[in-house]
Amino acid sequence: MIKPLLLLLALLSLPLAGPTRAATVNFVTEEYPPFSYHEGDTLKGTSVEQVQLLMQKADIDMRIELLPWTRAYAAAQATPMTCLFTTAHSPERDKLFKWVEPLLVDDNILVATASSGIRETDLDDTRRYVIGTHRGDYTEKLLKEKDFPRIDVASDFPSTLRKLMNGRIDLMPISEIYFEKLKLDQPLVRVATLSFQSLGIACEKSFPEDIRTRMQQALDALITEGTQRAIFAKYGLHARH
Template sequence: MKTLFLTLGLSLAPLSAPLAETLHFVTEEYAPFNHTKNGKITGIAVDQVKAIAKATGIEYTLDIMPWARAFAMAENQPMHCVFTAGYNRARAGRFAWVSPLLEDRMVLLKRKGERYDELTIVKARELKVGSQRGDFAVEALELIGFKDIDLATDIDITVRKLLTGRIDLMPTSIKTYERMVKDGLPVEKAMLLAGQIYGIACHKDTPPALIKRLQAELDRLIKSGEQDRIFTAYGLPSGTRTAENDVKK
């Protein structure tokens, strides 16, 4: 009988071992969702990731870096996940997904007071648009015909370029735009873009059982109202309702 138990233990060990590995979460400086404050990584998405990782009982790390690097790590290195990542058809099969950390609309921003009368996608393509290297917004803009997009390493650089006139427009989520206005940045909506779901994109070989556990905890976080409370704590509306009430159609 002892031999049988030993044999069963050895045969089951490889199945459970991957779940004992450390999962590495990587993200970028993109307030209020993920950013560094007083030497600590915090934000709306960070709080959710920490909560569901803790609930699953897994070992994990959390690092912040330029988006292009974080995205490449999640795509190429096992047991790595990047957030807050926009989900689309092109990315669907490249990662194992846990979502939604938020659902939002995207918007093109302009400098406050700058006039682009009756702006359309066709007219916007004639202006200088900037974003962050590897950001979902770049892919979204390219799909609707934008070319020669000015790329920066992070959103703070893109914002500075917009405010100093080096670019005319920048894409971001409505929730990020609302935070910018609260922070006193002189930016305005130029035009509304499509809606988007954002989540955690993990290396495609991440154990399915681990992805399932993380998704179950995120579902529980949303159902309990905790996700809404996290958004409220940062002064923003609910994470899984499209914020468009103040958008001019």
């Protein structure tokens, strides 16, 4: 009986383990300035900075990788501990992910080049034009749902913008916040409002709820403290809230 007693005493004398640090969260996003993009070897953007700050505030390890949108979207659906940003929270996507939001609240508008002669009009009137978007973006499905008959799908946002500037498409959807900045450098005009959008972080369905909650609380704090608005201002953007 002595040996079991000694073993029990030895176990009781071991220090209690403290709380374990959360596993690393893997973030995936696309090249979509000014929200996420590379400048040399540095990853920048309004959404990138928000994600980095909120994860630091929540004390959770993280990695960010830039991928083509379709690959990033697929990874966030199938890979545990993976989150995608900046993602429009549409009804279709609501139950596919766990959400941390908003990184951005905005209207999505259709824009044209100033030289095209296309001017602001009703959304119904834009159905006669070729509308460009990129594969897997929520606007691709939205345009189909709104019965736009002529949709041109590119591989990513920069490719769509190049097509617009080169006259290969007539219109493209874009964040109104970004448009207000982009029109200072590019001859673009607003044509119509396509939709209202709330965009955030979409995490794989099995993502731990306690970690998601810490992330949401950290983002809420960034918004309340005015940090989110300051990040937008740093990039020449004006937040809606």
